[in-house]
Amino acid sequence: MERKPYPSDLTDAQWRLIAPLTPGVKPGGRPRKYDMREVMDALLYVDREGCSWRALPHDLPHWKTCYNFFRRFESDGTWDSLVAALRVAVRKKLGRDPTPSGACIDSQSAKTASGGA
Template identity: 50%
Template sequence: MSRKAYPSDLTDTEWQEIKPLLPAENAIGRPRQVDLREILNGIFYVLSEGCRWRALPHDLPPWQTAYNYFRHWQRLGIWQQIHTQLRQRVRKSVNKAELPTAGMIDSQSIKTTGKKGEVYGFDGGKLVKGRKRFILVDTLGLLLAVVVTEANFPERLGGVVVTMEAAPLSNNLILIWVDAGFSGENFARVIQQVCSAQVEVVCRSQREFQVLPKRWIVERTFAWWNQYRRLSKDYELLPEVSESMIYTVMIRLMLKRLAQSHTTTS
């Protein structure tokens, strides 16, 4: 790489982690003429800086090329496949089983940059116009599944949907922690039917700020996303693109963690 590196660029160690997971070059057709490492650097630049695709610096690949790769891999489910393999590696690096047995569900209401078609609403509880992100994470805060809905989507229904989205991972879950917004016997019964996991509600004992047992883990995951300006709002027209943006951010975070673990052990 002859240009000056950006803070969002992949290091050599991070590139070696993700390189084997990328789609192989098609044996039919023209040879691949782009540098996939630079394509990823362009995508990670957009995520980190929160800029428009058209605002990619000129020393990175053309924005059309970076965007087309992102959307093509999104349609094929490549981002989610890479994410799954990296999550397994991160769990193994800290002596955890590849499949988690406990997790946490939470939601985050997020503003959009305008009305986004049908997937748009108003969260009356948090007074947010836009969308809602439902996530299921493991005890490390790593993402198991994400579902983006309109902001007025019911909490309990969203919790069920994201648990179903995590299948077959969720089938291995024994316990799921939630906050009071997901409480209720009906919700617990449906979750048990979906994945056989028990639901444990973690409630506040005081009105002031309080660090809740286990619940802080999923809140930390939301905090990680604050490092990536593209997730400060939902800028995407399609919710499935928003979900892929989140998976890609988690890929970037896990690559950093794996690289740090290599540095520690070497």
């Protein structure tokens, strides 16, 4: 069944970039019920709209499935891998060194212990 796209849905180019970084099916497990792209679209929908998991639209994968993938990605490092790969891709596209050599932290944003010298 074809559904209408949401503004948070991945484009084909975005999906081609991150699809290889998403985990495959676990060995010995049963086949997936939902397409991984649909699951990622659902995760991005929750992020963009700020809704609760149970408020996911019914044309996206079941909320519990999406929540379980979110937690799995958090624990197995998938999110970290995605962010690192996207950062490298953006820096290369901008003609910069793929790995940053330094960072700046604004003292107003990074709170420290009170009373420090």
